[in-house]
Amino acid sequence: MADLKLTQVIKRFGDLETIHGIDLDIKDGEFVVFVGPSGCGKSTLLRMIAGLEEITDGDIHIDNECVTRVPASKRGVAMVFQSYALYPHMTVRENMGFGLKMAKVSKHEITRRVDEAAQILQLGPLLDRKPKALSGGQRQRVAIGRTIVRNPKVFLFDEPLSNLDAELRVKMRVEIAKLHGELRNTMIYVTHDQTEAMTLADKIVVLRSGNVEQVGSPLELYLNPANDFVAGFIGSPQMNFINCEVLAVTADMLRLRFPCGLETDMPAMTANVKAGDNLKLGIRPEHVLEDASGELVICVDVDVVEHLGGSTFVYADYAGDISMTLQVGGLSDINGKDKREISFNRHYCHLFNEAGKSIGLRKDALELKAAEKMLPMAG
Amino acid sequence: MSVKHLKTLGWYLFLTGIGYVFLFPLLFMLVSSLKPEQAIFADLYSIRAILPVGELSLDNYRQVFEKSNVSLYFWNSLFITVGTVIMGLFVNSLLAFTLSRMSWRGQKLVLAVVIALMIIPLEAIVVPLLLLASKLPSIGWEGGMLVLKSSWLNTLHVQMLPFVANSFFIFLFYQFFRDIPKDFDEAAELDGATPFQIYRHIIVPMSGPVFATVAILHFLLMWNQYIWPIMAVQGEDARPLMPGIQIFFGRQSSWGEIMAYASLVTLPVLAVFLMFQKKFVTSLAGAGIKG
Numbered sequence A: 001m002a003d004l005k006l007t008q009v010i011k012r013f014g015d016l017e018t019i020h021g022i023d024l025d026i027k028d029g030e031f032v033v034f035v036g037p038s039g040c041g042k043s044t045l046l047r048m049i050a051g052l053e054e055i056t057d058g059d060i061h062i063d064n065e066c067v068t069r070v071p072a073s074k075r076g077v078a079m080v081f082q083s084y085a086l087y088p089h090m091t092v093r094e095n096m097g098f099g100l101k102m103a104k105v106s107k108h109e110i111t112r113r114v115d116e117a118a119q120i121l122q123l124g125p126l127l128d129r130k131p132k133a134l135s136g137g138q139r140q141r142v143a144i145g146r147t148i149v150r151n152p153k154v155f156l157f158d159e160p161l162s163n164l165d166a167e168l169r170v171k172m173r174v175e176i177a178k179l180h181g182e183l184r185n186t187m188i189y190v191t192h193d194q195t196e197a198m199t200l201a202d203k204i205v206v207l208r209s210g211n212v213e214q215v216g217s218p219l220e221l222y223l224n225p226a227n228d229f230v231a232g233f234i235g236s237p238q239m240n241f242i243n244c245e246v247l248a249v250t251a252d253m254l255r256l257r258f259p260c261g262l263e264t265d266m267p268a269m270t271a272n273v274k275a276g277d278n279l280k281l282g283i284r285p286e287h288v289l290e291d292a293s294g295e296l297v298i299c300v301d302v303d304v305v306e307h308l309g310g311s312t313f314v315y316a317d318y319a320g321d322i323s324m325t326l327q328v329g330g331l332s333d334i335n336g337k338d339k340r341e342i343s344f345n346r347h348y349c350h351l352f353n354e355a356g357k358s359i360g361l362r363k364d365a366l367e368l369k370a371a372e373k374m375l376p377m378a379g
Numbered sequence B: 001m002s003v004k005h006l007k008t009l010g011w012y013l014f015l016t017g018i019g020y021v022f023l024f025p026l027l028f029m030l031v032s033s034l035k036p037e038q039a040i041f042a043d044l045y046s047i048r049a050i051l052p053v054g055e056l057s058l059d060n061y062r063q064v065f066e067k068s069n070v071s072l073y074f075w076n077s078l079f080i081t082v083g084t085v086i087m088g089l090f091v092n093s094l095l096a097f098t099l100s101r102m103s104w105r106g107q108k109l110v111l112a113v114v115i116a117l118m119i120i121p122l123e124a125i126v127v128p129l130l131l132l133a134s135k136l137p138s139i140g141w142e143g144g145m146l147v148l149k150s151s152w153l154n155t156l157h158v159q160m161l162p163f164v165a166n167s168f169f170i171f172l173f174y175q176f177f178r179d180i181p182k183d184f185d186e187a188a189e190l191d192g193a194t195p196f197q198i199y200r201h202i203i204v205p206m207s208g209p210v211f212a213t214v215a216i217l218h219f220l221l222m223w224n225q226y227i228w229p230i231m232a233v234q235g236e237d238a239r240p241l242m243p244g245i246q247i248f249f250g251r252q253s254s255w256g257e258i259m260a261y262a263s264l265v266t267l268p269v270l271a272v273f274l275m276f277q278k279k280f281v282t283s284l285a286g287a288g289i290k291g
Ligand SMILES: Nc1ncnc2c1ncn2[C@@H]1O[C@H](COP(=O)(O)OP(=O)(O)OP(=O)(O)O)[C@@H](O)[C@H]1O
Pocket: A013, A018, A036, A037, A038, A039, A040, A041, A042, A043, A044, A045, A192
């Protein structure tokens, strides 16, 4: 059980700085997910917490104890590797007990704790096999079991599910969630699969090229992304962005002109906005309506329609070169190439200034729900 | 069907023929060692030269043991070879481990030096080495007493220590270790293993093939040492088998006896090779080295 605190953590490989001063507070028992595009430094940050990568500058505290210069094995952390890194010449039991053996724990105690962990993960029948004789999912469970045995303060996972097929991935995701529910340890989990991030996390940390873009609960990031990067990264399919020009500014309202000429008022934080600015308006595919029933109606050229049964994805071009994605619940009456009107409502729109920072009003899940009910055709 | 069988038969004949070409010297040696002197010459120009026919006996072997100190030589060779190989496996793999899996100041330089050293043949350094060995003091037994000797010459260890570390073997280990994913080390590091424990519990058990390869190559290298022992060892006490054959040759021995001596020298090598053959072949294939 442990709090974790990162203060101005910096990592340089030679002259190349890849982590630029990260501050982060992780509370005891929290499930924290690091997400971000490839190469943004998720693994590096995780490995610095683990003690596998030297910390160039800054400090890491676990349980209010500075561990910046403490070797990996003494930090009380355990890690599940993407490759699992099960020792091929040892049986499952030996793999799981290796850490305890190194810590000179008695044979009897090792057996007891390995059995206990095997119980939790249903590994009992596999204990005497070598890793070679296990399936991908079983290996994954052994890798997790190996960390449980050591009873660490913090669990670290580096893309643990990326080597599994889609079906197994969902299954293991649920198991990991269950495990966290049972053990209640602090867990840090790296992924670039945002479904994993959304479903597992108490708290998501979005990283981009070595900087923290935003920290928050999955819903918070979904509803109130701090900038256009987070807005585009969280949510699938990706949020649609439309460039709009500011025509006039009042205390809490912006007059915007869409690329197609449509003019409308939009509530926003207008402090640093002036007429003539270019803004990005963001609207999620699931909030775009396939007809003209919403508040703001635009005309698009439908390109491709994907019928998934439960939902339908529509890919369209707006004002020439802006691609728009629509997610329609259930079946859609859009069929193939077509020119048609689509629409959306103001309270679902996000606004980002030229620097990408959000200037939209704070959204609240309850308010959104209420607003939805008032507009019966929204969905 | 018959065409196919003929083809197969043809192949076998062809391969057997080739096999004979390569086996000929070996067979000739073994067979001749069992024959009396006249029979060897009588059979020399016929197929009988490599067939165990005629009057066969172990007389030649008996003569070898009588005329020469071969059993002493044999134990010397075995001690030198096995001792050096065991020390070598440890030393060479440990250096390769630190070169491939740890990071320390000067690492690149050491690796470059190790690779560069592979080009230098023993012959190039043998004279300075001899000079060095003659000046190094050592402790040894003489007449049941522990005495301080003024040089390393005429000892067993002078035949071992210069050959323990070997840049080629270090390089073989290095290449093999380099391809083992770093994740294993890191997992073990998190498990609380020290670098040496990682070496001992993780890397060594995963590297059976390369250990077998190096063991065989090192064994052959040591077993066949010739120039160095001739230079560094004059007395009988520390003489190994290979220089022994030269001495024996010089002592008016018959060809049959020489063949018997040669067989005695060759058989242990064959035995070792056959023992490790499978691992040896797989590891050569794995290392991407063409045999
Ligand atoms: N040992 C190293 N030496 C130099 N640069 C490195 C090293 N390790 C990582 N980097 C660089 O640091 C950056 C972050 O790498 P990192 O592996 O943390 O990315 P990541 O977010 O985990 O990406 P992915 O999702 O692909 O795993 C990358 O630009 C990478 O090239």
